[in-house]
Amino acid sequence: MKILDLLIIGAGPIGLNCALEANKNNLNYLIIEKGTIVNSLFNYPLYMKFFSTADKLEIDEIPFISAAKPGRQEALEYYQGIARQKNLNINLYEKVLKVSKNNEIFEIETSKAKYYSKNVIISTGFYDIPNLMNIPGENLEKVKHYYTEPYPYARQKIVVIGSSNSSVDAALETYRKGAEVTMIIRNSEISPNVKYWVKPDIENRIAEGSITAHFNSELIEIKENSVIFKDRNGKINEIENDFVLAMTGYLPDFDFLKNSGIELQGDCLNPFYNTETMETNVPNLYLAGVVCGGKDTHLWFIENSRIHAEIIVQHILSK
Structure with missing residues (x-):
């Protein structure tokens, strides 16, 4: 049975950033994504322009060159280009169904297979379930x-x-x-x-x-x-x-978070995590990106959650 150091759920910008950080620190990792790379961005309106400037959307200090505020297509080219250039380990069109823990090892059941990992990051965003x-x-x-x-x-x-x-x-x-x-x-x-x-x-x-x-x-x-x-x-x-x-907004998959053992708190169903490590109440299970905000989906976005990758990987290494 092969056991990964880290399994990342979601190949959005923050999930990719987590993989880049894991790769730099020689962790054996895998990303599992139910759609294409940066699937939520792919499903954005075709002519959408970001509020953030290009430099605020960069990950791993890889330059994002744009003459003005970047749009959907430029972002797709940037993030998917990084995945190709860095040859990131990603399984696409594979949906994670269940995350469970047996002693110190997580079992991750997907639509195609089962995986085992010492650590798991959930970085699934919030764009899949309409409010x-x-x-x-x-x-x-x-x-x-x-x-x-x-x-x-x-x-x-x-x-x-x-x-x-x-x-x-x-x-x-x-x-x-x-x-x-x-x-x-x-x-x-x-x-x-x-x-x-x-x-x-x-x-x-x-x-x-x-x-x-x-x-x-x-x-x-x-x-x-x-x-x-x-x-x-x-x-x-x-x-x-x-x-x-x-256009009433979207929500994280709260059932998936709850079934993974994560505590949800308050009216906004904010998932519990340590703000200094991003670790949830389940040891070695982490959150990264927009999913951290529960119903408060405006709290986290690419610009201010890029730091989650380094925080999480450094905490994993410290163990």
Whole structure:
């Protein structure tokens, strides 16, 4: 039975960074990824631009050259290029089903095989499970929790839920391809966290009436040809609709974390870990990247979680 020093779940930017750090320190490691390399980035909107500058997205001090704020394709080229150049040990299109521990060794069961490792890092991000609204009609085919590009929505009546970066990008892009766009927003204004070069654009489009926005409002039902929402005055309204883009955010796989033995705390289901070592309540089981934040998915991103790799590997070596 081959026993790895380290098994990393997830080949996102932080998972790759963990592998690079393990490789530099001569640890026998393997990454297991359910999709392609940086799978979440692959599923981002095609024309998405990062808030961070290129230097803030770099891993292992490998330069990320970009004339402006990098987009999805540049990031894919950068991270997948590193995986090729460094010949990282990655198994792709293999889903981890279960992590269990027998004495000091972890058994990792996947869709294809079983692996054994002294240490495990979970770096799975949060992009796989939509934060559902739990309203009637949400399961209709016209409801999309992932947005990739505007072209399918030309000349359609679109409802966009939310006022985050993803909501604003979807609203502006579909509007500019000829969609009739209505935004339904729980809050009283566009999110202050929206990219600073985009926020004036959406606010001006709303002000001039090109995009309709209902603030302090809530979608309560989705029908085949319409949606029903409650406005700021408590009035129930029904409008014609072809597609709903439910940009309501995403969540980590809490069941997977819990079944791996990790304690989840509070209303936000924050997974327990030692902030100095990134080790969870399960010895030698670590968290890295966005998954550390539980429902608070805005707390961690590439820019501020790159340091997790070095912290974890140094803690492993210290043992």
